[in-house]
Amino acid sequence: ANHGLAGAEFLAGIPGTVGGALAMNAGCHGGETWGIVxxxxxxxxxxxxxERTxxxxxxxxxxxxxxxxxxxxxxxAWFRLPAGETAASRRRxxxxxxxxxxxxxxxxxxAGSVFRNPPDDHAARLIEAAGLKGLQIGGAHVSEKHANFIVNPERRATAADIEALIERVQTRVREAFGIELVREVRIVGDKA
Incomplete structure (x- = not known):
């Protein structure tokens, strides 16, 4: 925006790195990373x-x-961004x-959204409908504000806590609705 370019505004506030955004095609509000690569x-x-395309x-x-x-x-990465109005981009x-x-x-x-949205539905809606908002394992909690987020409010959650909570949410949603939630976050390394 500061350089008179537009088209990447949707990335504002998404946690992570450029490499992570490329690896999982990060996006929201109608935009995806690979739409501008x-x-x-x-x-x-x-x-x-x-070099690859x-x-x-x-x-x-x-x-x-x-x-x-x-x-x-x-x-x-090299991004293709059209010229835009700085003030309009900043407002967006x-x-x-x-x-x-x-x-x-x-x-x-x-870590942002934990699960991908299943076709024609939203992971957060399913998690909330399964009664899982606020569910806690160790220091990891399903957020009360947005059910597709796992938060660490006391800053004491371990990787094992988070992974166990992810699995518990997947199991409960599968049992309640017959839908398999697919992780959007990637777990790197050995299982905790």
């Missing part, structure tokens, strides 16, 4: 760099995978941040 630079395990990936809702199954990670960013603050538990440590 021109090309990316990938790094393989041997240290070799390779969207055609090299299978891109979907909160999913990005290399078509050739290469073991690479994102090192850089402000409005999106206000909406996010009003609807999400941003005052507590969290």
């Amino acid at each position: 021109e090309r990316v630079l990938m790094l393989d395990r041997n240290g070799a760099l390779r 969207a055609a090299d990936f299978e891109i979907g809702y909160r999913h990005v995978g290399l078509r050739d199954a290469a073991d690479e990670c994102f090192a850089a 960013i402000r409005d999106l941040l206000e909406k996010r603050i009003a609807s999400q538990p941003l005052q507590w440590p969290n």
